[in-house]
Amino acid sequence: xxxxxxxxxxxxxxxxxxxxxxxxxxxxxxxxxxxxxxxxxxxxxxxxxxxxxxxxxxxxxxxxxxxxxxxxxxxxxxxxxxxxxxxxxxxxxxxxxxxxxxxxxxxxxxxxxxxxxxxxxxxxxxxxxxxxxxxxxxxxxxxxxxxxxxxxxxxxxxxxxxxxxxxxxxxxxxxxxxxxxxxxxxxxxxxxxxxxxxxxxxxxxxxxxxx
Amino acid sequence: xxxxxxxxxxxxxxxxxxxxxxxxxxxxxxxxxxxxxxxxxxxxxxxxxxxxxxxxxxxxxxxxxxxxxxxxxxxxxxxxxxxxxxxxxxxxxxxxxxxxxxxxxxxxxxxxxxxxxxxxxxxxxxxxxxxxxxxxxxxxxxxxxxxxxxxxxxxxxxxxxxxxxxxxxxxxxxxxxxxxxxxxxxxxxxxxxxxxxxxxxxxxxxxxxxx
DNA sequence: TGATATTACGAGCAGTTGCTCGTATTTTTA
DNA sequence: TAAAAATACGAGCAACTGCTCGTAATATCA
Numbered sequence: 001x002x003x004x005x006x007x008x009x010x011x012x013x014x015x016x017x018x019x020x021x022x023x024x025x026x027x028x029x030x031x032x033x034x035x036x037x038x039x040x041x042x043x044x045x046x047x048x049x050x051x052x053x054x055x056x057x058x059x060x061x062x063x064x065x066x067x068x069x070x071x072x073x074x075x076x077x078x079x080x081x082x083x084x085x086x087x088x089x090x091x092x093x094x095x096x097x098x099x100x101x102x103x104x105x106x107x108x109x110x111x112x113x114x115x116x117x118x119x120x121x122x123x124x125x126x127x128x129x130x131x132x133x134x135x136x137x138x139x140x141x142x143x144x145x146x147x148x149x150x151x152x153x154x155x156x157x158x159x160x161x162x163x164x165x166x167x168x169x170x171x172x173x174x175x176x177x178x179x180x181x182x183x184x185x186x187x188x189x190x191x192x193x194x195x196x197x198x199x200x201x202x203x204x205x206x207x208x209x210x211x
Numbered sequence: 212x213x214x215x216x217x218x219x220x221x222x223x224x225x226x227x228x229x230x231x232x233x234x235x236x237x238x239x240x241x242x243x244x245x246x247x248x249x250x251x252x253x254x255x256x257x258x259x260x261x262x263x264x265x266x267x268x269x270x271x272x273x274x275x276x277x278x279x280x281x282x283x284x285x286x287x288x289x290x291x292x293x294x295x296x297x298x299x300x301x302x303x304x305x306x307x308x309x310x311x312x313x314x315x316x317x318x319x320x321x322x323x324x325x326x327x328x329x330x331x332x333x334x335x336x337x338x339x340x341x342x343x344x345x346x347x348x349x350x351x352x353x354x355x356x357x358x359x360x361x362x363x364x365x366x367x368x369x370x371x372x373x374x375x376x377x378x379x380x381x382x383x384x385x386x387x388x389x390x391x392x393x394x395x396x397x398x399x400x401x402x403x404x405x406x407x408x409x410x411x412x413x414x415x416x417x418x419x420x421x422x
Numbered sequence: 423t424g425a426t427a428t429t430a431c432g433a434g435c436a437g438t439t440g441c442t443c444g445t446a447t448t449t450t451t452a
Numbered sequence: 453t454a455a456a457a458a459t460a461c462g463a464g465c466a467a468c469t470g471c472t473c474g475t476a477a478t479a480t481c482a
Contacts, residue, residue, distance in 0.1 A: 017449065017458060039338040041252035045440055055461045060441065062459095127250035127338050168391065169406050176387015180379065195380050195418075202413035207406075228428060228479065256470055266431045271471065273429095 024062045027052045028076055031069050036118035040070060041127035070122065071135040077119045078139045084112050094153040098204060101150070102197045106174070109143075110181055110193060120182060124175075143171060155208040166207045170200060235273045237263045239287055242280050247329035251281060252338035281333065282346040288330045289350045295323050305364040309415060312361070313408045317385070320354075321392055321404060331389060354382060366419040377418045381411060 016024075030052035034043045045066050049059040063069045085108050096104070113120050122128075123136055148167045155163065177196045184192045227235075241263035245254045256277050260270040274280045296319050307315070324331050333339075334347055359378045366374065388407045395403045 015450090015458075019449080020459065023459080039252060041250060041338050044438075046438090056441070057443080057462065058460050066440065121337065124335075124337065126332065126336060127252050165402070165406055169388065169410055172387045172391050173384050173410060174387070176383045176385070176389075177380065178387075180383050191376070195376055198417065199380055199384060199410075199414040202417050203410040206409065206413050226428075226480090230479080231429065234429075255468080257468090267471070268432065268473080269430050277470065 020062065023052075023054065023058065024072075027054065027059055027062060027069070028073050031073050032116075032118040035070065035073070035125075036121045039127060040122065040125045040132070045069070067129055067132055070128070070132050073118075074122060074132070074135045074139065077116060077122075078142065080116070081112055081119070081139065082142060084108055098201055098208075099197070101154075102200055102204075105147075105150075106193075106197060106200075109174075113178060113182065117182060120178060140171075144168070147171065151208060155210075157210055158208065166204070169207070170204060173200060173203065231273065234263075234265065234269065235283075238265065238270055238273060238280070239284050242284050243327075243329040246281065246284070246336075247332045250338055251333065251336045251343070256280070278340055278343055281339070281343050284329075285333060285343075285346045285350065288327060288333075289353065291327070292320075292323055292330070292350065293353060295319055309412055309419075310408070312365075313411055313415075316358075316361075317404075317408060317411075320385075324389060324393065328393060331393060335386075351382075355379070358382065362419060366421075368421055369419065377415070380418070381415060384411060384414065 027048065031043075031048045034048050034051055037043075038047075043066075045059060046056050048069065049056045052059070059069075063072065119139075123139065144167055147170065148164060151158070151163050151167055158166070174196070177192075177199070180192050181189070181196065238259065242254075242259045245259050245262055248254075249258075254277075256270060257267050259280065260267045263270070270280075274283065334350065339347075355378055358381065359375060362369070362374050362378055369377070385407070388403075388410070391403050392400070392407060
C-alpha cells in the first residue's frame with residue numbers, strides 16, 4: 001500500500017557524498033525558514049527548493065515528499081535540543097531550591113526556542129498530518145520524561161499518576177506562556193521570563209509539597 | 212483597490228430572505244466543521260459548500276471569499292461566548308474567594324470550548340491571514356478586558372501595567388492548559404479541571420497579593 | 423397576473439500544489 | 453582511462469485551489 005512492505009519506512013540507503021549531505025542541510029535550513037514563515041500547510045516544496053537555491057527535482061532526490069522534509073527537520077530540532085539541554089537537565093533535582101531548578105531547566109529551553117523560532121512554530125502547527133504529529137512525539141517525550149524524573153526525585157511521596165499530571169500541567173502551562181516569551185523583545189524578555197517562572201513556581205510549590 | 216472605497220468594508224446590504232439567512236447559518240456550521248477538521252489553510256471553499264449541501268456559487272452569494280467566511284464564523288463564536296459568559300463575568304470580583312471566582316469564570320468558558328471545539332481550533336490556528344488574525348482580536352479582548360477589570364477590583368494597589376501582565380499570563384496559562392481540557396474524556400475532565408484551577412489559583416494568589 | 427429581486431446551480435477558469443522524468447553534469451570506482 | 457553512481461536541473465503534469473458566470477428556479481412585490 002505505502003510502498004515498502006518489507007523494510008518498513010527504511011530508505012534504500014544510497015551512498016551519500018559530502019556534497020549531498022551539505023545539500024540536505026541546506027534544504028532543511030530553507031524548510032525551517034519557509035515553514036516558520038508560512039506554516040506547514042501553505043509552505044510549498046517548490047518554494048523550499050528555491051529558498052535553498054535548488055530545483056524541485058534536486059529536493060526530491062533527498063526527500064520523498066513534503067512530510068518527510070518536516071519529519072527530518074523535526075528530528076534535527078530534537079537532536080539539537082537534546083544536545084543543548086542534556087547537561088542542563090542533569091541537576092540534583094532533590095536538593096536544589098525550586099526557583100534555582102526552574103532557572104536551570106527553563107533558561108536553556110527559552111534560549112533554544114528563541115534561537116530556533118521554527119521549532120515552536122512547527123510544534124504548535126495544527127495543520128499537520130497525523131504521521132508528522134507522530135514525529136513530534138520524541139520532542140515532547142524528551143521534556144516530559146526528564147521533568148517527570150526530576151519530580152520523582154523532589155517528591156518521592158507523590159503517586160506516579162499525580163506526578164505525571166503535574167508534569168503534564170507544568171509543560172502545558174509553559175507552552176501556553178511560550179508565545180509571550182517568543183513575542184517579547186529583548187528588553188521585555190526578563191520581565192516576561194520572571195513572571196513565567198513565578199507562575200510555574202507557584203503551581204509546583206503546591207503540587208509537589210507533601211500531603 | 213478593494214472594491215468599495217466609499218462604504219469601506221460594508222456590503223451592499225441586499226435584502227435577505229429567511230431562506231438566505233438559513234443558508235448562511237448552514238454554511239457557517241459546515242465551515243466550523245471543515246475548519247476544525249482540516250485547519251484554515253487546508254479547508255477548501257468547495258468542501259465547505261459541499262458539506263453544507265450547497266454549490267460553490269451559492270456560497271459566494273453570501274460570502275465574498277474564504278476569509279470572510281472565517282471572519283463571520285469567528286464573529287458568531289464571539290457573540291455566543293459573550294452571551295454565554297456575560298452574566299458569568301458579572302461577579303463581585305473584590306469580595307469573592309479566589310477559588311470561587313475561578314469557578315465562576317472558568318466553568319462557563321470550559322463548557323463553551325468543549326461544546327464548540329471549532330472555536331479553539333480556529334483561535335489557535337497560525338495558518339491564517341493577518342486580516343483574520345484581526346478578527347480574532349475581539350474574542351481575545353473580550354476575555355482580557357473582563358479579567359483585567361476583575362483584577363482591578365481585587366487588587367487596586369497593583370500598578371496597571373503589572374495588572375495587565377498578570378492578566379496576560381493568566382490567559383496564556385489557561386490557553387496552554389486548554390488542549391488538555393479539550394482532549395480529556397468526560398471522566399478525566401474533573402481531575403484536569405481541578406488541576407488547571409489549582410495552577411491558576413497558585414499563580415494569582417501570589418501575583419495579586421499586596422506588596 | 424407579470425416584473426423584479428433573491429436564491430441556486432455547476433461547469434469551468436486561471437493559478438498553485440506536490441511531484442515526475444528525461445537529460446546533463448560531477449564525483450567515485452575500477 | 454571508462455563505466456557506474458550520485459547530484460543537478462527545470463519543463464511540465466495531474467490534481468486541486470479559490471472563485472466566476474451564464475443560466476435557471478423560487479420568492480416577493482406591483
